[in-house]
Amino acid sequence: MTDDVPVLTIDGPSGSGKGTISRAVAHRLGWHYLDSGALYRAVGVAAAWADLDLDDPGALVRCAFDTEIDFRETPDGDLRVLVNGHDATDELRTETAGAAASAIAAIPAVRTALRDRQRAFRRLPGLVADGRDMGTVIFPDAAWKVFLTASAEERAERRYNQLKNKGVSVTLAGLLREILARDARDASRAVAPLRPAPEAVCIDTTGLGIDEVVDSVLALLPGRGV
């Protein structure tokens, strides 16, 4: 029974540190990791490759069902994402892909199409799942739920540094606008809106270092991750 598999969910807005913290905690626990956003981004990239109209929900739902999405960890620990057999990792991480994912993610049938793929990550010995609705919709019975936040300014600065380190040309002001727009869309949509589960532990990571946040999350799971 997958219900016996322990789950830690880490939800939050863009740039709050979900991916970084989730991967570090999963590594410390020896658990599997689900980057649910990568699934939505992969559908966005596949839709772009197929030149689909983002205003055509039917085509996007079919794309969500049909797109092959595979995750591969390289020997040096890098997480690569293959879309229909092609390595799309770098394209997936752009703000363009993030914006497309956010738009596509507002379509209820797309969320339904991706639901079982996300739940299939729930395998022993355990799962750390990051996203927007891990604790509210995908794994509502998760034993531990965390919701990360940070100021929009700090999140934009983090994303700015992240993308600059990858050689992506962006402006801090433009990123702040994009993050605020994505926050608003993700939190205001009718289906699975970005919000903490009632029982989630909310951590404002503004001014906190990565290790501090990782330790705070691990402290919620006594006796594990040591």
Ligand SMILES: Nc1ncnc2c1ncn2[C@@H]1O[C@H](COP(=O)(O)OP(=O)(O)O)[C@@H](O)[C@H]1O
């Ligand atoms: N607490 C933190 N302090 C400083 N930088 C952080 C912190 N958490 C994450 N980062 C950095 O910010 C960037 C975005 O983090 P990421 O995990 O991708 O956020 P999210 O998955 O919520 O969008 C990454 O470069 C990451 O290393």
Ligand SMILES: Nc1ccn([C@H]2C[C@H](O)[C@@H](COP(=O)(O)OP(=O)(O)O)O2)c(=O)n1
């Ligand atoms: N569980 C999820 C994960 C992502 N999404 C949507 C909404 C997000 O803006 C996009 C991209 O998510 P992703 O977590 O990859 O984006 P960030 O890393 O937080 O910038 O996908 C979602 O609706 N539900």
